[in-house]
Amino acid sequence: MHIPDGFLDGKTAATAAAISVVGVGFALRQVRRELPPRRVPLLGLAAAFLFAAQMVNFPVAGGTSGHLMGGVLVAALLGPSAAIVVLTAVVIVQCFLFADGGVSALGANLLNMGILGAGGGYLVYRLVSSRMRGLRGQVTGVAFGGWVSTVLAAIGCAGELAWSHTVAWSAGFPMMASVHMIIGLGEGLIGALAFAAIARTRPEIVAERTPASGGTLPGGILRYGLLVALVLAVFVAPFACPWPDGLESVAAKLGFDVQGASAIVHAPAPDYRLPGIHSAAGATALAGALGTLVVLGLALALGRVLVRKSVKDLSKESKQEPPC
């Protein structure tokens, strides 16, 4: 879902760029502070890895194929700040070297794939993996977080396109959300399988990032949460709640002074209470919630299938010394 140039208008591109500069700047500062120098080359290699991994297509229903976005997988392995830096590098190289994703839409693409995808997905991963101890929790978190990150990125994309009047929210949101709710299943499955494979061959890579060992400060996580909330509030909330109706009523109230009494008779928004709008929004929300619950169940089952060991074995396993 790389947005090309010309799909976003000036104000959307500028707003998205401003938020992603703040987010990426914060991630860079965090990485400089936390990452030991010996892991600096790993950022570049992880970016190259992600690029190569994105070339691996997986089959999606209906003969089409999707590819890994990988934000949550990298975030689970290297931490959220490093993942945002890695995804920034990937998106920049895709833009300038392969003309995939526009230059003026760079900010929006960073926002969708880096901050919403990796940052938001990591929050979900962290939430799940802190509830369930051990590798099983991590694998479940990667699976569920991967799905959520894909859907979040798609929703952000739909919001930005709606902001620029390219695709109306009523058309773009259901399409983007439903398609990516399916693609996200592949993302979660591949991410979880890859994470489990890494844990099998090199447990110390995974152990370095277990939530129990700390690593990222809770403050950092809080800030990513705020950032994700800000993005959703700016780009998505105006469409998800009956905001246009609210604006109409405000305009009517302001217009009341100028236009006189006739405005107040006609303007009070009866649209607000239209049962159709409310039930439709409610139905969408209900469907979304149900889908999310189903995927969470699938992720739990996947974690159970992939990690059949008891927690005790795992803690023993993760204390192994690195072979170098």
Next chain:
Amino acid sequence: MLKDWLGHHHGHHDSAVHRLPATGKLVGALMMIVGTVLAPWEWRAWFIGMVVLLLMVMVLSQIAIWFVIRRLLLLSPFVLGVIVVNALHAPGHGNWLALAARSGLCLFTVVLLANTTPFGKILGALRSARVPALLVTTLALMHRYLFVLLDESERMRRARASRTFQRQRRVRWRVLGTLVGQLFVRASERAERIYSAMCARGWK
């Protein structure tokens, strides 16, 4: 095949456009893109001027036209879908023709920039524009090892394909997952070796 596609086989050519300073080309391309995005669709002169200018640059830099056309026609389903939905749903306001023309022209600009300017030069321009050093280092390492890892994944896929005889769906997913995981393990091992090599050469 993949590399053929991704690679910039025109990057090694030499022409007047190739020899221009990278910073100038980068700034010029950025200005052209911003102008194209912001210009109202009624300013036909701007869009026609862009087409003429880009065609001139293409001829001067000796880039084959079929190469550019092939890239322009390779639209992702997402881009195609947005244009189609826009054409069906919003007649008038967000003219789909304007949408296609804008993105096409910007794509043309980036393709020309990428194929006349080595990525290292673009990184140099970024560094002098005070982009944080950590990001530039990451970009440089990524660019250096991109094709190495692509080759590595290709070799792993070939090795897998020559050993896997069943085509069951469950196995296929497992294989894909293992492939991605193994690729990360190899990348991180390579990163450790690179760090040792960097230290041995006096990094920091």
